[in-house]
Amino acid sequence: MFLITCPYCGARDEHEFGYGHEAHIVRPTPAEYEQMSDAEWAQYLFMRKNPKGVHFERWVHTKGCRRWFNVARHTVTHEILAVYEMGKPAPQIDTEKK
Amino acid sequence: MVEAYQRRSALNHFGLAARANQGGHATAGVILGESAHRTIINIRGDANDAAFTNAVKSVTGVDVPTKANTVNKAGEVSILWLGPDEWWVVTTPDRSDELVPALRQAFQGQHAAVIDVSESRTVITISGAKARDVLARGISLDLHPQVFGPGQCAQTGMSKCNVLLHQTDDKPSYDIYVLKSFSDYLWQWTEKIATNFGLAIGA
Amino acid sequence: MTAQKNRLGQGGRIDRTKPLRFTFDGKIYYGYQGDTLASALLANGVTLVGRSFKYHRPRGILSAGAEEPNALIQLGLGDRTEPNLRATQIELYDGLVAESQNRWPSLTTDFGAANSVIQKFIPSGFYYKTFMWPAKAWMFYEKFIRQAAGLGKGPTEQDPDRYDKLYASCDLLIIGAGPSGLATALAAGRTGARVILVDEQQELGGSLLSERTAEIDGKAAADWVAAAVAELTAMPDVTLLSRTVAWAYYDHNSVSLMERVTDHLGPVAGANQPRQRLWRVRAKEVILATGAIERPLVYSDNDRPGCMLASAARTYANRYGSMRGQRAVIMTNNDGAYRTALDLTDAGVTVFAVVDLRSNPQGELVKAARAKGIEIIAGHAITGVKGKLAVTGVDVMPLTADGKGVTSASRHIHCDLVLSSGGWQPTVHLHSQTRAKVVWSDDIQAFVPGDKLPGQNNRSIGGAHGVFRLADCLAEGHAAGSEGAAKLGFGGQSGQAPTVSDEPAEEALLPVWIVPSDKPVGQGGKHFVDYQNDVTAADVMLAHREGYRSVEHLKRYTTMGMATDQGKTSNVNALAIMAGLRNVEIPSVGTTTFRPPYTPVTLGTFSGIDKGDFLDPIRKTAMHQWHEQHGAVFECVGQWHRPYYYPKPGESMHDAVNREVKAARTGVTIVDATTLGKIDIQGPDAAWFLNMVYTNAWTKLEPGRCRYGLMLGEDGMVFDDGVTSRISENHFHMTTTTGGAPRVMSWLEEWHQCEWPDKKVYFTSVTEQWSVMALNGPLSRKLLEELTTDIPLDDDSxxxxxxxxxxxxxxxxxxxxxxxxxxxxxxxNCKPSHALHIWRALMQAGEKYDITPYGTEAMHVLRAEKGFIIVGQETDGTITPYDLGMGWIMAKSKTDFLGRRSLTREDTKRPDRKHLVGLLTDNPNEVLLEGGQIVAHVKDKPPMDMIGHVTSSYYSPNCNRSIALALVKNGRNRMGETVYLPYEGKVIPARITEPKFFDLEGKRING
Structure with missing residues (x-):
């Protein structure tokens, strides 16, 4: 079971959290999406990274403060390399790290 | 005015008052009870904005706790930290009708919110030398006195329910806030565990 | 009466004043308090304890611990019987009942042993090769094979025992309480760090409990253990757990333990205690002091009862005093086995000879053995074992100069105990469970832990990482404890490291993976590698010949390393043999990745008390007791229990639902609608937000008014619906579906926090702040009027x-x-604490109108008569508002809302998607099955082209016929067409209609 450090409540067991999806996906504005082809829209809507290595992803502290936040997690070792608040840029991490 | 008999606590049907009279408190490892009808008011706002914190203080007499997982208390009113912009004002029963409008009035002109949630939860109280042993069966938080003590609170899971846990003294005693629809389950679950540690029912 | 013929006259940690009676295969024996079943059986001279899995070979006790592959026992009777327990780990108690397994009719006469005669015809892979063709027939073969293969039997009754589970946190979790673990605990505990020390055995001490001569800090090993345990016990923040196995090491230092709380007391003693306890521990650092497991040598007929690990015999003699009168021959490739020779001799057990595979061993222990008069036959091998149900002797031959063969000069030694030692494999299981690597050590010819995984914080010490000298183990333990505590900020003194004097130096071991015999491997005797799965060296060779050469293939082809022991004594031997065949280094064959559990775990511990009524929370509304008292039948809606219908005496469900449905359209009815999700929304951007999450427009909704809304995912598919009301300019009250409540709350928060954090709005769940009871029917206004003085109920007001x-x-x-x-x-809507009062008042005042409570089934029928959808029933995540025929709820003027862009995708705007339609069967009494597939053309048998399915189907008493809603391809353009529902044995025709069946003009809404 992961130990995830909520940026607000501190370290808690994984069962308190919900996994969202890949982080840093920005919703196109109506002006943008009106111009997008179906294929481009599908990129935003459906296509997600699935790296073997560091993954930037969004979690929510469901049983705690209900805040969403970002996690950089290694998908093989499950090492949590960073936890940072929503709206903050992704930290510089060697994403090739094995 | 509603007659007392018309108002029922969530755990009323377990006959706790009668059971509290059966005694055994002196030797019990754990004392369980219900603290019903508590006033619980959810407030949202910006803790860095003095207007907000002043408004809360002016109505409740309590400073808004900005440290995570802590509780500030003055007189009969406590404010519990729920999140970076969310708190509960908790006090004795039947004060929502007075406090909710007062807070709303005090927040005029700010982006802050007030909503009464008193009726959504009941409070299971647990106290005694073996209280931690009972809680460890359902809560994954580290409740060792060096880590979690009086004046601290946490929203977490207990058994299969979401709760807010608040340690109120170092006996230790805790308040467990739980949604009423889950309260039957959580009470019975806790009681079954507590039976193994010497259980008495508190008044 | 308590004669134990092989019990030594003195010594051991057993309590000879407490004899215990037990039965094995129906025969009565006695042992002592402190015995394991294995040590007690050995003390009684019982060496035949089981039959092997495949060949039904007679088997004895191999080991003295968790690695035992042979002595698997059916323990206890009736509802408490438990199969496949290791006799080496069962603590003896008075009245214990044990049975051997995998034999019929008895252990000495076993018909299954015929497999042994035909063993040439059932080599590895036999089942795969023979029974997998034709593919279909496996179903037929399987039940016979399973029957023949079964080991023990599970109980058929419910488990009567109580189980406990809990969470725990600590600074250091130390796994293994041998010398390394104890030294760690002392060093860390003295600093004030919070320590949990666990050991799977009944006593803390590990290998020290089997020591006869070792001294630590000038004390006998056992006395040092006692002093250490006493010191640790006095520390308030140190938890000592014996009889507790750390069976799983999960992410981020999360370790699962199983404590056997009362197993050692027998089945009746557990009344006030749970039988077993699951600990879920989160540690800041984990110290793996799990020791090492001795490897048996792979020699001809090495599985005969009486063949044992050298260290096990030492444990049985020293710790349990149970090897009296035995006559042993020891074969070894290392110095360690000489400790067994010395200790057995000191205990009065005859050691005829040590057969050393090395040509000229000169270590200090070897010299000590020689000085004691023990014969050392160097450069020789045991080439055969005599005796079938018990060892009667061994053949010993000189090894050739290259060590790969033997010369013919044979010597026979009569004995009843053959002990072997092939070196030690560190117990790396928990390290490996973290998915960290293990690496090969040439020094000890074994796998040792590699680097820990990032994100875990652990350290292997002592035997667990290949350090075997007692002094080194104690020093490492002390260092791990003091450094671990210091890193975590505990500055206290950790005291002096324990010291040992005069520990003899040892020479290197000689790797010998197959002990040669006078016949080629595979002919003559069997060289067992994996005892539990009956895998021999010849099977490994066969796998190699057939191309199954990597560890993954080897394991699956031969079944090596599977079952309850998970190859604890066999993995390295098998890998090494394969490496030899492939002429490569051992690690290049691969290594086994160990997964939980280390040893089998009782399922009861996973549930603890969370079974029966505690399996899952039952959510109840404030009116629940009233429903119960009035005969409601309940339906599970998520975790909620909602009244399904309220049958009157003698009524069927059909009768009751029809009555309830009719009452709603003729009189007044009441339904508990508390479970709907409710969300309080406040802030100046609240209306903006609603415009984004709903498809319709919200800006102009006046305070005091309500509006229905549909919520879409960004993919344009319907995912929730409900009515939202404006309380004041910046304050709304949203309702959601019962099942969707948490999902919608999370959805709103995610968009707010992650995408639009600048918008000024707050969301709070108020689902349970309100109890809700809905009054429906033409008389509902009349009833309410009687109970309120301050709410005008006429249509205008x-x-x-x-x-x-x-x-x-x-x-x-x-x-x-x-x-x-x-x-x-x-x-x-009212306060839950008032709900029962109001409900009763309505029931009382409504009595004269024959007020009818109804449940969820009537609610569904009533809304289906009107064609109102239920999200999750008429929708399944692939349905747009247009598919539902709800284009009217799509605001044309809004430039943005969630899902908007997706509705113009080529696929979403197709005119021939599946549409919501009504279905009317030709036979008005025929109620279609929900989920039933719809076809346009019936064929004589499947497959047929399916064009949709029935989403809702009921008998409608108000329409006097059956009604159904369905999703049908291009349905809106098929009005009036007949479609077909092929069921088993019949085909039901139905006509496509508008999805609305009653009050088509909508006149009834005002009564």
Missing amino acids: FPFMSFKDGHLAGVPVRIFRISFTGELAFEV
Whole structure:
């Protein structure tokens, strides 16, 4: 079971959290999406990274403060390399790290 | 005015008052009870904005706790930290009708919110030398006195329910806030565990 | 009566004043308090304890611990019987009943042993090769094979025992309480760090409990253990757990333990205690002091009862005093086995000889053995074992100069105990469970832990990482404890490291993976590698010949390393043999990745008390008891229990639902609607937000008014619906579906926090702040009027889709005029603590109108008569509002809302998607099956082209016929067409209609 450090409540067991999806996906504005082809829209809507290595992803502290936040997690070792608040840029991490 | 008999606590049907009279408190490892009808008011706002914190203080007499997982208390009113912009004002029963409008009035002109949630939860109280042993069966938080003590609170899971846990003294005693629809389950679950540690029912 | 013929006259940690009676295969024996079943059986001279899995070979006790592959026992009777327990780990108690397994009719006469005669014809892979063709026949073969293969038997009754589970946290979790673990615990505990020390055995001490001569800090090993345990016990923040196995090491230092709380007391003693306890520990650092497991040598017929690990015999003699009168021959490739030779001799056990595979061993222990008069036969091998049900002797031959063969000069030694030692494999299981690597050590010819995984914080010490000298283990333990505590900020003194004097130096071991015999491997005797799965060296060779050469293939082809022991004594031997065949280094064959559990775990511990009523929370509304008292049948809606219908005496479900449905359209009815999700929304951007999450427009909704909304995912598919009301300019009250409540709350928060954090709005779940009871029916207004003085109920003052605050039956309420039935309806919202009072007041006042409570089934029928959808029933995540025929709810003027862009995707705007339609069967009494597939053309047998399915189907008493809703391809363009529902044995025709069946003009909403 992961130990995830909520940026607000501190370290808690994984069962308190919900996994969202890949982080840093920005919703196109109506002006943008009106111009997008179906294929481009599908990129935003459906296509997600699935790296073997560091993954930037969004979690929510469901049983705690209900805040969403970002996690950089290694998908093989499950090492949590960073936890940072929503709206903050992704930290510089060697994403090739094995 | 509603007659007392018309108002029922969530755990009323377990006959706790009668059971509290059966005694055994002196030797019990754990004392369980219900603290019903508590006033619980959810407030949202910006803790860095003095207007907000002043408004809360002016109505409740309590400073808004900005440290995570802590509780500030003055007189009969406590404010519990729920999140970076969310708190509960908790006090004795039947004060929502007075406090909710007062807070709303005090927040005029700010982006802050007030909503009464008193009726959504009941409070299971647990106290005694073996209280931690009972809680460890359902809560994954580290409740060792060096880590979690009086004046601290946490929203977490207990058994299969979401709760807010608040340690109120170092006996230790805790308040467990739980949604009423889950309260039957959580009470019975806790009681079954507590039976193994010497259980008495508190008044 | 308590004669134990092989019990030594003195010594051991057993309590000879407490004899215990037990039975094995129906025969009565006695042992002592402190025995394991294995040590007691050995003390009674019982060496035959089981039959092997495949060949039904007679087997004895191999080991003295968790690695035992042979001595698997059926323990206990009736509802408490438990199969496949290791006799080496069963603590003896008075009245213990044990049975051997995998034999019929008895252990000495076993018909299954015929497999042994035909063993040439059932080599590895036999089952795969023979029974997998034709593919279909496996189903037929399987049950016979399973029957023949079964080991023990599970109980058929419910488990009567109580189980406990809990969470725990600590600074250091130390796994293994041998010398390394104890030294760690002392060093860390003295600093004030919070320590949990666990050991799977009944006593802490590990290998020290089997020591006869070792001294630590000038004390006998056992005395040092006692002093250490006493010191640790006195530390308030140190938890000592014996009889506790750390069976799983999960992410981020999360370790699962199973404590056997009362197993050692027998089945009756557990009344006030749980039988077993699951600990879920989160540690800041984990110290793996799990020791090492001795490897058996792979020699001819090495599985005969009486063949044992050298260290096990030492444990049985020293710790349990149970090897009296035995006559042993020891074969070894290392110095360690000489400790067994010395200790057995000191204990009075005859050691005829040590057969050393090395040509000229000169270590200090070897010299000590020689000085004691023990014969050392160097450069020799045991080439055969005599005796079938018990060892009667061994053949010993000189090894050739290259060590790969033997010369013919044979010597026979009569004995009843053959001990072997092939070196030691560190117990790396928990390290490996973290998915960290293990690496090969040439020094000790074994796998040792590699680097720990990032994100875990652990350290292997002592035997667990290949350090075997006692002094080194103690020093490492002390260092791990003091450094671990210091890193975590505990500055206290950790005291002196324990010291050992005069520990003899040892020479290197000689790797010998197959002990040669006078016949080629595979002919003559069997060289067992994996005892539990009956895998021999010849099977490994066969796997190699057939191309199954990597560890993964080897394991699956031969079944090596599977079952309860998971190859604890066999993995390295098998890998090494394969490496030899492939002529490569051992690690290049691969290594085994160990997964939980280390040893089998009782399922009861996973549930603890969370079974029966505690399996999952049952959510109840404030009116639940009333429903129960009035005969409601309940339906599970998520975790909620909701009244399904309220049968009167003698009524069937059909009768009751019809009565309830009719009452809603003729009189007045009441339904508990508390479970709907409710979300309080406040802030200046609240209306903006609603415009984004709903498809319709919200800006102009007036305070006091309500509006229905559909919520879409960004993919344009419907995912929730509900009515939202405007309390004041910046304050809304949203309702969601019962099942969707948490999902919608999370959805709103995610968009707010992650995408639009600048918008000024707050969301709070108030689902349980309100109890809700809906009154439906033409008489509902009349009833309410009797109970309120401050809420005007006429259409002008209180129009449809508005709400009013006031009082009902003397308590505050908020009443919404909304309707899920199409009837005149009022939803009364009140405080849950008042709910029962109001409900009773309504029932009392409504008696004269024959007020009818109804449940979820009637609710569904009523809304289906009107064609109202239920999200999750008419929708399944692939349905757009247009598919539902709800284009009217799509705001054309809005430039943005969630899902908007997706509705113009080529696939989403197709005119021939599946549409919501009604279905009317030709036979009005035929009620279609929900989920039933629809076809346009019937063929004589499947497959047929399916064009849709039935989403809702009921008998409607108000329409006097069956009605159904369905999703049908291009359905709106098929009005009036007949489609077919092929069922088993019949085909039902139905006509496509509009999805609405009653009150088509919508006139009834005002009563």
